[in-house]
Amino acid sequence: MNHPEKRIVDFINQHHILTLATCVENNPWCANCFYVWLEDENCFVFTTDNATKHAKDAFQNPSVAGSVVLETSVLGKIRGIQFRGTMQIPEKELASKAKFAYLKKFPFAALMDTSLWIVKVSYIKMTDNRLGFGKKLIWEI
Numbered sequence: 001m002n003h004p005e006k007r008i009v010d011f012i013n014q015h016h017i018l019t020l021a022t023c024v025e026n027n028p029w030c031a032n033c034f035y036v037w038l039e040d041e042n043c044f045v046f047t048t049d050n051a052t053k054h055a056k057d058a059f060q061n062p063s064v065a066g067s068v069v070l071e072t073s074v075l076g077k078i079r080g081i082q083f084r085g086t087m088q089i090p091e092k093e094l095a096s097k098a099k100f101a102y103l104k105k106f107p108f109a110a111l112m113d114t115s116l117w118i119v120k121v122s123y124i125k126m127t128d129n130r131l132g133f134g135k136k137l138i139w140e141i
Contacts, residue, residue: 005137008126011079012037012068016105018044020066020119022057022087029053035068036105038098042121042141043085045098047114055117058087064119078129085121094118 018035021028031054033046044066048055058064064087069080090098098118103110126137 005126005139007128008081008124008137008139009037009039011070011081011126011128015068015070018046018066018068020046020054020064020087022054022061022064024057024060029057034106034109036101038101038118041094041097041118043098043118044121045090045102045116045118047102047109047112047116049113050115054087055115058117062086062088066119075133076129078127081124081126083119083121083124085119085123087117087119090116090118 016034016036017032020031020033022031023029031048031052033048035044035046037043038045050056050059063084065082065084067080067082070077072078089095095116098116102116122141124139126139128137131137
């Protein structure tokens, strides 16, 4: 399987909140979610209630986009990723692997009444100004 460049994976693993964008009938929506990255699967794992707007949207249109960013006002330190992929409820072995990884990072989630979801990523663009102003790293399946 084609894996993202190490600098992209390292950045993803240093953070834990993503912004997820959905769209149904030309009505876009954003949600922020705690996540864990499954490198072998190229996917973000997160939980959400199936009654949320973004979950309802994903049932109708699983194509999503999102971002993970470093919050800074220092121009030379700006880093972040933008991604797109498919949002879905994991099944079988992937569901077990995703649940284990998510609860290991966020044990409090065991007490929550939510569903486990993934975004299987197909494209990531990383901006890393530490490599030069506006430097982009692209990964695409």
